[in-house]
Amino acid sequence: MHIHKYEKLWLGLGLLLIVGFIATITYGAVGAGVTMVDESGEVVNPNNLSEHPEFGDPGVEQVGENEYDVHVISRQFAFSPGTASPITVPANSTINFYVTSSDVIHGFSIVGTNANTMVIPGEVAEITVEAEEPGEYGIVCHEYCGQGHHDMAGTMEVVPQDEYNGSEQ
Incomplete structure (x- = not known):
């Protein structure tokens, strides 16, 4: 059976694309260092957050040299802290966010x-941010949460280390 040279070319290009797609998916799943959400985070009762040790009074807490934990509660249609008062952290520090x-x-x-x-209600999402440069960063809700969703925004202020007062929060 004779196969025309253009058919061989298109067959080769098709196989090359398939191999390329498989390589891209493999790299995205394994090589890029992206971690998927899992169930390893803390679980809390969303109806009793006021009684939780950290979420009862959410805010910024220094846990080490240049390391801070920030507990945030998301509710319709605000972040606490973040919306009414900004989350204030010093520059050149590591910020561990715990959000529920x-x-x-x-x-x-x-x-x-x-x-x-x-x-997600009842689950605690953990995120680590390196706050390098002073500035103001917007906090937004990117999941539709109701008719006031478009107003759900907050602020994180990164201030110079010498201007930071840990008792502000």
Whole structure:
């Protein structure tokens, strides 16, 4: 059986594309270092967050030299802290965010950083951000959470180390 040279060319290109797609998917799943959401995070009762040790009074807490934990509650249609008062952290520090929801599914994204997660009632999402440069960063909800969703926004302020007062929060 004779196969025309153009048929061989298209067959070769098709096989090359298949191998390329498989390589791309493999790299995206294994090589890029992207981790998927799993069930390893803490579980809380969304109806009793006020009684939880960290979420009862959410905010910023220094846990080491240049390392801070920030507990945030997402609720329709605000972040606490973040919306009414900004989350204030010092520059050149590591910020560990622990975010949960008290009502419905929300999103939590800090514009200009790697922080981007879905916030599910009863589950605690953990995100680590390196706050290098002073500035103001917007916090947005990127999951539709109701008719006031478009107003659900907040602020994270990164201030110079010498201007930071840990008792502000």
